[in-house]
Structure formats: C-alpha cells, structure tokens
Amino acid sequence: MADQTFKNVINGELVDSASGATYDVVDPATGEVYAHAPLSGPEDVDRAYAAAATAFETWGETTPRERSEALLKLADAMEARIEELTRVEVKDTGKPYAMTLSEELPPTIDHFRFFAGAARILEGRSAGEYLADHTSWVRREPIGVVGQVTPWNYPLAMMSWKIAPALAAGNTVVVKPSDTTPASSTLLAELAQEFLPPGVLNVITGDRDTGRALVAHKTPQMVAITGSVRAGMEVAASAAQDVKRVHLELGGKAPVIVFDDADIEKAAAGIAEAGYFNAGQDCTAATRVLVQAGVHDEFVAALAEAAKATRTGLPDDEDAFFGALNNPDQLARVKGMVDRLPDHATVATGGDLARVPGGEGGYFYQPTVLAGLQQDDEQIQHEIFGPVITAQRFTDEAEALRWANGVEYGLGSSVWTRDHGTALRVSKRLDFGVVWINTHIPYMSEMPHGGFKHSGYGKDLSVYGFEDYTRIKHVMSYYGE
Structure with a gap:
C-alpha cells in the first residue's frame, strides 16, 4: 500500500x-x-x-x-x-x-x-x-x-x-x-x-x-x-x-580498449567496477570491451572472476556493489539482450535473473560477462543498460579503432595500455567526447561531459x-x- x-x-x-x-x-x-x-x-x-x-x-x-x-x-x-x-x-x-x-x-x-x-x-x-x-x-x-x-x-x-x-x-x-x-x-x-x-x-x-x-x-x-x-x-x-x-x-556504448601490454589484473578490476556501477545503468559504463588477441582469454577469465566477486543486493546490504534495475521494462530489455545471444557468443558468467533474499519482487540481474561477440551483433551495437559486459577479440590498433568507432554513439571511452604513445594516439582517434586512459568513469565538476554523433x-x-x-x-x- x-x-x-x-x-x-x-x-x-x-x-x-x-x-x-x-x-x-x-x-x-x-x-x-x-x-x-x-x-x-x-x-x-x-x-x-x-x-x-x-x-x-x-x-x-x-x-x-x-x-x-x-x-x-x-x-x-x-x-x-x-x-x-x-x-x-x-x-x-x-x-x-x-x-x-x-x-x-x-x-x-x-x-x-x-x-x-x-x-x-x-x-x-x-x-x-x-x-x-x-x-x-x-x-x-x-x-x-x-x-x-x-x-x-x-x-x-x-x-x-x-x-x-x-x-x-x-x-x-x-x-x-x-x-x-x-x-x-x-x-x-x-x-x-x-x-x-x-x-x-x-x-x-x-x-x-x-x-x-x-x-x-x-x-x-x-x-x-x-x-x-x-x-x-x-x-x-x-x-x-x-x-x-x-x-x-x-x-552511449563506451568502447574499452585493452592492449596486450595492459596490467590485466588492474584492468579487469577497474573495468568490472566501471561496468557494474549502478547496475550498468550509465551511458558511459565500461560495458563494451575490446581485448587484444594476445591477452584476450586471460582477460576474459579475470573479468569473469571479478564479476563473480561483485555482489548485487538490497539497499541495506552493505556488501552490495549495485542494486536493482530501475523498472520491469529495463529488466526485460537486459534479459532479452542476453537471451538472444547469437550462437557464436558465450556467457562467461552470469546471464540470468539474480536471486536476492528479501527482494523476490525486485528487478535484480546477475553481473554478466559475454564473450565471442562480433561487431554487428545487437549486443555490441545497442545499449544494454544493465550489468552486462561484452568482450571482443581484436588483432591490432587499426581494428580496435575501427570497431570502437563503429557504433552510432560517441559519449565515453577508455584505453588501457602501458605505452604512452599508444594511449595518446588512440585517445586522439577515438570519436568520443570523453576518453579515459587506464581508468574509466570518474568525472568531476571542472571537466566537461558530453558526446558526439x-x-x-x-x-x-x-x-x-x-x-x-x-x-x-x-x-x-x-x-x-
């Protein structure tokens, strides 16, 4: 009542x-x-x-x-x-x-x-x-x-x-x-x-x-x-x-480019945090990861472990990192995007409604990692707006940039690498209003936030x-x- x-x-x-x-x-x-x-x-x-x-x-x-x-x-x-x-x-x-x-x-x-x-x-x-x-x-x-x-x-x-x-x-x-x-x-x-x-x-x-x-x-x-x-x-x-x-x-549909020389452990932890914060209901969320072939499998495994360690729960659960999705329509959208996963893709972890004691009527979804997706898949091209992170395997910088820019959005993005030249070169060529380097999602009052396209x-x-x-x-x- x-x-x-x-x-x-x-x-x-x-x-x-x-x-x-x-x-x-x-x-x-x-x-x-x-x-x-x-x-x-x-x-x-x-x-x-x-x-x-x-x-x-x-x-x-x-x-x-x-x-x-x-x-x-x-x-x-x-x-x-x-x-x-x-x-x-x-x-x-x-x-x-x-x-x-x-x-x-x-x-x-x-x-x-x-x-x-x-x-x-x-x-x-x-x-x-x-x-x-x-x-x-x-x-x-x-x-x-x-x-x-x-x-x-x-x-x-x-x-x-x-x-x-x-x-x-x-x-x-x-x-x-x-x-x-x-x-x-x-x-x-x-x-x-x-x-x-x-x-x-x-x-x-x-x-x-x-x-x-x-x-x-x-x-x-x-x-x-x-x-x-x-x-x-x-x-x-x-x-x-x-x-x-x-x-x-x-x-937004933020690309997160992880190069072979990135610190995999730190990248996986940082990207999971930036992808699952607010249940992924953020236009700049780190939910579209492009990983270079040399570290792809290692990174996806590390990201899946980070997802498994991420907890969803009721508002009073002090250990919960994120809560319910905002409304039933959004929960249905997230569930539908995962349920329609193409045959060439796999669920590395998650992929279903989350069971939260005391929140049986709430709109909870598991922290999820999807692997093996291709550039034209709807899960890559369209906002999921939920606790779902996708991973694609790229070979070189040119391919990473082509895929990163190959969506209709242009809000946030990030680059993960130890190479300063790579970071600056890629940040210049990313067609997004915000580019983070070796981090993702922080903002402050002094810096502008807004996108392109x-x-x-x-x-x-x-x-x-x-x-x-x-x-x-x-x-x-x-x-x-």
Whole structure:
C-alpha cells in the first residue's frame, strides 16, 4: 500500500496536479508501489512556465554574487540533510544506500558549489575598437526560461548537472524528472525554496506526455534532456518548431580498449567496477570491451572472476556493489539482450535473473560477462543498460579503432595500455567526447561531459556546460564627434 504522496513545486508552493490525477511510484528493490506522484498535464506545464517567466524578470537581473550565495546555501542545506536525500534516492532507484551516500551525493552537492563559483568568473572576449570611432564589447546573458527533462538512472545527480549551471547563469527552470524517480527531485526543489525566489526552480512530475508538453511549450528559450537517443530525437524535432536551443545528453556504448601490454589484473578490476556501477545503468559504463588477441582469454577469465566477486543486493546490504534495475521494462530489455545471444557468443558468467533474499519482487540481474561477440551483433551495437559486459577479440590498433568507432554513439571511452604513445594516439582517434586512459568513469565538476554523433550535443559540467546556458550579445558604441 502506498503511504506517501509527492507534490509538484510551482511558484514556491507544493501543489497537486490541476486535475488531481496521480500515478504509482514503485520501489525497484521490491516491485511494490510505495508512493503516488502528480500526473501533470498541460495546465500544470502552463502554471510552471508562467511562474518561471515571471521569476526571470527579477532573477535574471540578480548579480553573480547573489546567485552564487543562493547556490552555496542550497549546497550546505543538501549536505546537512545528505542522509535523508540518500534514503529518498535509494527508495526510488533501488541503489545500495552506502554506495549512494559515499559515491553519488558528495559530487552532486559539489556541482552546486562549483557553479556557484563559476557564476562569478564568467568571461567574454576583450572590449576594443574594431572600427574607427566605435567601441565593441561582448555580453554573456542568461537565456531566459529553460525546460529540462532528467533521467531515472541518476535522478538527483543529473538534476544537479542541469539546474546548477542554468540557475548560476541567471535562468529560471522548469524540470520534469523521470516518472519512475520523482522523489529526490521534488525534495530538492522543496529545499531550494528557502534560498531561491518563488518560480525560479519549478518541478512537475508526470509521464511522457508531460515531458512532450514541457518541450513543446512556447515559453522556454531552451530545452535540455538527459535520456535515450529516441527521446533526444523527439525533443530536437519538437524544439525545431520554435527554433529553441537544445541541449542533448543521450545514450552511449563506451568502447574499452585493452592492449596486450595492459596490467590485466588492474584492468579487469577497474573495468568490472566501471561496468557494474549502478547496475550498468550509465551511458558511459565500461560495458563494451575490446581485448587484444594476445591477452584476450586471460582477460576474459579475470573479468569473469571479478564479476563473480561483485555482489548485487538490497539497499541495506552493505556488501552490495549495485542494486536493482530501475523498472520491469529495463529488466526485460537486459534479459532479452542476453537471451538472444547469437550462437557464436558465450556467457562467461552470469546471464540470468539474480536471486536476492528479501527482494523476490525486485528487478535484480546477475553481473554478466559475454564473450565471442562480433561487431554487428545487437549486443555490441545497442545499449544494454544493465550489468552486462561484452568482450571482443581484436588483432591490432587499426581494428580496435575501427570497431570502437563503429557504433552510432560517441559519449565515453577508455584505453588501457602501458605505452604512452599508444594511449595518446588512440585517445586522439577515438570519436568520443570523453576518453579515459587506464581508468574509466570518474568525472568531476571542472571537466566537461558530453558526446558526439547520436550521443547528442552540448556539455554538462565545467565552464563549457555553464556557457551553454548563456547567450552572447555584441554591443557597439559610437564615440566619434
């Protein structure tokens, strides 16, 4: 029985949907409904955007110092309630509590502090006289009202990636979290009302129709989404009708190239960690490994052992490295991709639903390693988005690069080798927005995150992500007689 009801946050108030409609929110670790959330419709989208548009008239005029101080206070409030935020996030996602508390919440809070600082150091090109009797300078200004859609794999973290730079730049925001994970987004918006004027940050929950209404609305000057390639294409097509700016962080299929001279033990351990973190539900997860022929068999064996040592379990299991998949559709997708394995491929370990005591109704899957796959197989070409790592055998650098780049995605990648020249040469030729060398998946506020090709465009994090939420204006003044 559901025992909790979430609210939209519109114009500084916690409100139900205009129609009163709600939908069920499910705990992935048990498969049981534990809450309800507003099923927002067009009227709710109108109200949220109207509030954001009104708020922009004053928030857009605030000084960088004022915006910075507000974000720093919000970060402090989040830190003071970090355990509560973690519990809320875990209930929505099925993640292990200890892992979420230590690995996800601290960087999420840090993003607000980073962009609070970035608000005060925004720079333009130098002013000068580029035409006789005229002085020119460049202004960076907030875009205005921004609509954002965030995903279910990292609800709170991805929300921070979106709203922190937007708010720091002076924009106002309307966010729709994934329908399966509304809890932490609404709590964060509720916390923020103490430090932000009403209407600056609004959160509305709902389904895909809610998201479509948010993107298609006439008010926002920019829409940003973290989601699937299909969703990104729909957003871009819809936004084109109003020539809105679009920021897309979409899917990935990260190649992980392991050369013969790599430290196999360290590579296997590092790749297993980067592949199974968050149950592989990460667009940059290390789940597509290309291994040079000389060490292929040894590496696959080591990776299988690392997988066997990786534990999935309930959120309160302190030994669990990852928890349940987010929803039954995602579990069915992962299971289907493994069940349809072609005859030339094998399951080195795993390959089935995981049995978790106390989580019989949850969406758990074993840490899995698949070997013998070929470049055109669907398991190589398409996101599995689960705790499944694939392995391919390559012969030389040229083949590794051809296969690595031979997918529609271009988000994250990594190279594992002791040879400095190989690492630099391959990192240059990988057609991906992020390349790690002898590591995979770490990120920080100071460095940009974003991809190429079907992985989208625009950057999250860093000053590049900050600048994405500004517009450039040239001002020229005549000073002649």
